[in-house]
Amino acid sequence: MTAQDAIPDQILVSTPRRQFVNHPDDVVEEALEGLEGAYPRLIRWNRDPSFVARAQAAPPGRVAVISGGGSGHEPLHVGMVGEGMLDAAVPGAVFASPTAGQILAATQSVSGGAGVVHVVKNYTGDVLNFEIAAEFATDDGITVRQILVDDDLATTSMTGDGPGRRGTAATVVVEKVVGAAASAGADLERVTAIGRRVAATSRSMAVALAAGAHPGAARPSFDLPADEVEFGVGIHGERGVGRRAFAPADDLADLLVRPLVADLAIGRGDRVIAITNGLGATTGLELAVIHRRVARILDAAGITVERALVGPYVTSLDMAGCSVTLTRADDELLALWDAPVRTIALSW
Amino acid sequence: MTAQDAIPDQILVSTPRRQFVNHPDDVVEEALEGLEGAYPRLIRWNRDPSFVARAQAAPPGRVAVISGGGSGHEPLHVGMVGEGMLDAAVPGAVFASPTAGQILAATQSVSGGAGVVHVVKNYTGDVLNFEIAAEFATDDGITVRQILVDDDLATTSMTGDGPGRRGTAATVVVEKVVGAAASAGADLERVTAIGRRVAATSRSMAVALAAGAHPGAARPSFDLPADEVEFGVGIHGERGVGRRAFAPADDLADLLVRPLVADLAIGRGDRVIAITNGLGATTGLELAVIHRRVARILDAAGITVERALVGPYVTSLDMAGCSVTLTRADDELLALWDAPVRTIALSW
Known part of the structure; x- marks a missing residue:
C-alpha cells in the first residue's frame, strides 16, 4: 500500500465545489x-x-x-x-x-x-x-x-x-x-x-494535488487522474508543465527542491530563505511535513536555511498543493527580512 | 440562478482526496x-x-x-x-x-x-x-x-x-x-x-460546505447533498447538528451570527472581538466576504467590533467551511488582546 489507501486508479471526477459567495x-x-x-x-x-x-x-x-x-x-x-x-x-x-x-x-x-x-x-x-x-x-x-x-x-x-x-x-x-x-x-x-x-536569486516550484475553483464555479479549473499530480503548476488555475506519479510527500518534496538548488547553483556553505507555501486547501500538517523534507534536503547539501515560512502566503483559490521557494540569503538580506513588519499576513 | 451555477441537485459523490503524507x-x-x-x-x-x-x-x-x-x-x-x-x-x-x-x-x-x-x-x-x-x-x-x-x-x-x-x-x-x-x-x-x-462570554457557530479528510484517507469524513450545508459542524470531522439549504454567503453568515448575539444577550452599546475563522480549505476571499456580513449585522445591532481576525486559526484538516466567534469585550480584555505577542499564528 502506498501513502494513500484505496484511491481508485481512475480519472478523478470533476469534483463539485461550493463556496461562500453572494454573486x-x-x-x-x-x-x-x-x-x-x-x-x-x-x-x-x-x-x-x-x-x-x-x-x-x-x-x-x-x-x-x-x-x-x-x-x-x-x-x-x-x-x-x-x-x-x-x-x-x-x-x-x-x-x-x-x-x-x-x-x-x-x-x-x-x-x-x-x-x-x-x-x-x-x-x-x-x-x-x-x-x-x-x-x-x-x-x-x-x-x-x-x-x-x-x-x-x-x-x-x-x-x-x-x-x-x-x-x-x-x-x-x-x-x-x-x-x-x-x-x-x-x-x-x-x-x-x-x-x-x-x-x-529566487526560484520556486509548485505541485498540485487538485485544482481550485473560481468563485461561484461548480467545477475546479482542471481534473487530475487519481495516480498523478500536476507538476510545475501556476497560481492561476492553469495546468502545470507535466504530470508526475502521485507519491509520498518526501518524494514530491524532492522533485520540488532539487531543481531549485540546481538552478540557483547553491551548495555547501550557501544560505537561503525558504518558503513552503500552501496553495489554498492544503492543511498545516501537510505543509509542515513537506517543509521537514525541504529542510533535510538542504541540510544534507550543506545549505543553511536561515529563515523560513510555512503556511498559505500566495494561494491559488482553493487549490490543494504547495510550492517551495528558495532565495539566496546574505547578511544584508537577512537584516532586511528581520526588520519589523506589521501587516495582516506577516508581522514581527 | 442562485449564487452557484449549475451544481447538480444530487448527493455529492464522496470526493476523492489526496494529501502530502508519507505514512x-x-x-x-x-x-x-x-x-x-x-x-x-x-x-x-x-x-x-x-x-x-x-x-x-x-x-x-x-x-x-x-x-x-x-x-x-x-x-x-x-x-x-x-x-x-x-x-x-x-x-x-x-x-x-x-x-x-x-x-x-x-x-x-x-x-x-x-x-x-x-x-x-x-x-x-x-x-x-x-x-x-x-x-x-x-x-x-x-x-x-x-x-x-x-x-x-x-x-x-x-x-x-x-x-x-x-x-x-x-x-x-x-x-x-x-x-x-x-x-x-x-x-x-x-x-x-x-x-x-x-x-x-464567548460563543461560536460553524458551517461546512464539505468535510475534511484524515491524513492518508481517500474520502472525506462525511458527504453532503449539493443543495445543503452542514450547520453547527464541529472541528473533528463529526457531522453538525443539522442540514440547512445551501444559500448565498450573506444568508449563511446571518445563520451563524444571529444565534451568537442572542445567546450572549448583546445589543446596542456592547463591544465584541470577532473571529471569522476558516476551517481549512476556505479561501481568503470567502472568509472576507463572510466577515463583511458579520460586521454589517453587528453594526446594525449597535454592537461595536473592537478587534477582529479573519483567517484560518482553528481548522478541521481540509474542511471547506467557516466559523464565527464573538467574545464580549471591555477595556481590560482589549488591553490584554492588544498586548505584544510573538507566535507563528499571531504576532503584533
Whole structure:
C-alpha cells in the first residue's frame, strides 16, 4: 500500500465545489470591504479606483512601495500592506490584472516625493498595466521603478522570446525586503537594486494535488487522474508543465527542491530563505511535513536555511498543493527580512 | 440562478482526496519536526514525551500557560506558542487527546513556581487527561488551574447531564488573553479568573460546505447533498447538528451570527472581538466576504467590533467551511488582546 489507501486508479471526477459567495462578480469588492472592516488599524480601502493603502501613511520623503495583481492569491497582496512592507496593493478581479488607472491612483496616493517602486509579478497583463501607469506617473513628476518577480522555475522554457518565467511566491520575499529597505530610508536606486537582486536569486516550484475553483464555479479549473499530480503548476488555475506519479510527500518534496538548488547553483556553505507555501486547501500538517523534507534536503547539501515560512502566503483559490521557494540569503538580506513588519499576513 | 451555477441537485459523490503524507501514522511527528526546523527562534519540540515549548522560556516566577489537544487544527495549538501567549502546547494524534504523560511533562517543563494554567477545549478525552496530569503535577508541588473553553453554541443541548458545549475557535481568544495576563505578571487566581470570564462570554457557530479528510484517507469524513450545508459542524470531522439549504454567503453568515448575539444577550452599546475563522480549505476571499456580513449585522445591532481576525486559526484538516466567534469585550480584555505577542499564528 502506498501513502494513500484505496484511491481508485481512475480519472478523478470533476469534483463539485461550493463556496461562500453572494454573486461571483461581487466577491472581490465584498472581500475588500470585509478586510477593511476587520483590520482598520492596518489598511484603508479606496473604493474607486480600487486600491488598499496603509491605514497610517508612511512619512513623506521615503520611497513608496506598491504591488498588485489578480485577486484569488490571498493573503497576497492586500495582506502584505502595512508598516515595513507595502504602502499599497492594487487588486484586480480574480486572476485578472488591475487596470492602469487603479495602479496610477495608488501610485499617486502613496508617492512621498522620493519615488515609487512597483513590485510586479511577471504576467503580460500585469506588466503592461503597471508600465502604462508608470508612464502616466512619470508625466505627473513621479519617478517609478519596476521590480519584476519571475521566480517560477517551471516556466524557464518561456524565457528567450517567450514571456519569461512567471512570478509566484518569491513575491513575498521581494515585497518584505524592498519594504524594509524603503522604511529604512534607502533611496530609489538602492531599493530597486536590492529588490532586483532578490528577484534574480529566487526560484520556486509548485505541485498540485487538485485544482481550485473560481468563485461561484461548480467545477475546479482542471481534473487530475487519481495516480498523478500536476507538476510545475501556476497560481492561476492553469495546468502545470507535466504530470508526475502521485507519491509520498518526501518524494514530491524532492522533485520540488532539487531543481531549485540546481538552478540557483547553491551548495555547501550557501544560505537561503525558504518558503513552503500552501496553495489554498492544503492543511498545516501537510505543509509542515513537506517543509521537514525541504529542510533535510538542504541540510544534507550543506545549505543553511536561515529563515523560513510555512503556511498559505500566495494561494491559488482553493487549490490543494504547495510550492517551495528558495532565495539566496546574505547578511544584508537577512537584516532586511528581520526588520519589523506589521501587516495582516506577516508581522514581527 | 442562485449564487452557484449549475451544481447538480444530487448527493455529492464522496470526493476523492489526496494529501502530502508519507505514512499517516507519522504525520504529526513529521509536522512537528518540520515546524521546529522552520521556526527555531519561536518554538522548541520535545520529542518524547511530545510537547512544544517556547524557544526562550519565560522568566521564572510567572504563571505558565499551556494548552493542547488533538492535531489537525493547525495553527492551533502549536502556532500559539510564544511570548505573550502559550508557554507550551501538547499535541495529540490527529483529532485525539494528548496523553496525561505528555501534559504532565509539559506542565513540569514550563512551571516557574507561580502555578500553571491549563487551557482545555471541552472534549471528554482532553478534559480527563488534563485532569489526570493536573493531579500528578499537584503531587509534584505544582499548582494547576484549568480553564475550560466551551464556546460552540451548536452543542448547547449537550449541557446539563451531557458533556456540555464543545470548545472551538474561542480558544484563540482565551489563549491570547490568558497569555497576556500571565506575561504581565498577574497571579494564578487572577489569570484563571480572566480566562474563565473570557470563556464564559464567548460563543461560536460553524458551517461546512464539505468535510475534511484524515491524513492518508481517500474520502472525506462525511458527504453532503449539493443543495445543503452542514450547520453547527464541529472541528473533528463529526457531522453538525443539522442540514440547512445551501444559500448565498450573506444568508449563511446571518445563520451563524444571529444565534451568537442572542445567546450572549448583546445589543446596542456592547463591544465584541470577532473571529471569522476558516476551517481549512476556505479561501481568503470567502472568509472576507463572510466577515463583511458579520460586521454589517453587528453594526446594525449597535454592537461595536473592537478587534477582529479573519483567517484560518482553528481548522478541521481540509474542511471547506467557516466559523464565527464573538467574545464580549471591555477595556481590560482589549488591553490584554492588544498586548505584544510573538507566535507563528499571531504576532503584533
